[in-house]
Each structure stands twice: as C-alpha cells, then as structure tokens.
Amino acid sequence: MTEDELLQRIAQTLKQEIGPAIDAEYPKTQAFMAGVVLQKLSRQLGVAARHQAAERADLDALLADLNHTARDLPLPAEMQTSLERLTRDRNKAAVCGLIEALYSSRNALGAEHFTVLLARVRQTLRANIDRQVEYAA
Numbered sequence: 001m002t003e004d005e006l007l008q009r010i011a012q013t014l015k016q017e018i019g020p021a022i023d024a025e026y027p028k029t030q031a032f033m034a035g036v037v038l039q040k041l042s043r044q045l046g047v048a049a050r051h052q053a054a055e056r057a058d059l060d061a062l063l064a065d066l067n068h069t070a071r072d073l074p075l076p077a078e079m080q081t082s083l084e085r086l087t088r089d090r091n092k093a094a095v096c097g098l099i100e101a102l103y104s105s106r107n108a109l110g111a112e113h114f115t116v117l118l119a120r121v122r123q124t125l126r127a128n129i130d131r132q133v134e135y136a137a
Contacts, residue, residue, distance in 0.1 A: 007042035011035040043135040076105040
C-alpha cells in the first residue's frame with residue numbers, strides 16, 4: 001500500500017466510521033475535518049511525482065524559449081543574469097528573480113518584447129497553478 005492510499009484509507013475511516021460514531025458535535029466535526037485534510041494530503045502525495053516531472057518539463061521549455069529569444073534579442077544585463085540564475089538553480093526563487101528582472105527591464109526591452117516574454121513566463125506559472133488546483137479541489 002502506498003502512502004497516499006494509506007492516508008486515503010485513514011480519511012475514509014474517520015469520515016465513515018469514527019465521525020458518525022461520535023455523539024458530541026465538536027469532536028464529530030473534528031473527525032470529519034481530519035478526514036478532509038488527510039484526503040487532500042493523500043491526493044497531493046498521489047500526484048507529487050507526476051507534478052514534479054511536469055514542473056521540470058515546463059521549466060525546461062521556458063528556458064529553451066527564453067534562450068531562443070535571447071539569441072534574437074539582446075537582453076539587458078539584469079535579464080541575462082536572472083536567466084543564467086534560473087538555468088543554474090531551476091527553482092521558484094529563480095523564476096521570481098526572472099520576473100523581477102523582466103519588470104525592471106521593461107523599458108529597455110520595449111513594450112512588444114516585454115509583453116511576449118511576460119506572456120511566456122505566465123504560461124509556465126499558469127500550468128503550475130493548474131497542477132496545484134488538481135489536488136486542492
């Protein structure tokens with residue numbers, strides 16, 4: 001039995017057997033809430049490996065697109081530095097740094113290039129949000 005299956009089983013026990021067997025309202029509510037929390041955690045664990053792989057793939061695609069753009073468009077130094085950091089670190093902090101550099105370089109990039117680059121970064125961020133919603137629902 002996997003970790004997520006075990007948590008799911010405990011959650012079902014709390015919601016279907018323990019909760020209904022308790023007469024007092026507060027403890028009954030707590031049993032049901034514990035079941036809900038464990039269900040969510042179970043779903044999160046169940047999709048974790050797939051989500052990590054998708055996040056890596058999204059980041060690889062983002063880097064490929066940004067590096068391709070950097071070949072055609074001279075990026076300001078701050079943007080270039082943040083892109084190098086993202087390539088090296090490959091984490092959310094580096095993505096945040098890239099976004100900050102993008103906004104700082106807005107005038108140097110020009111409205112059209114800024115909009116294109118921002119849209120590409122947002123595409124990656126949206127995919128991450130969609131994955132989080134999958135287990136939050």
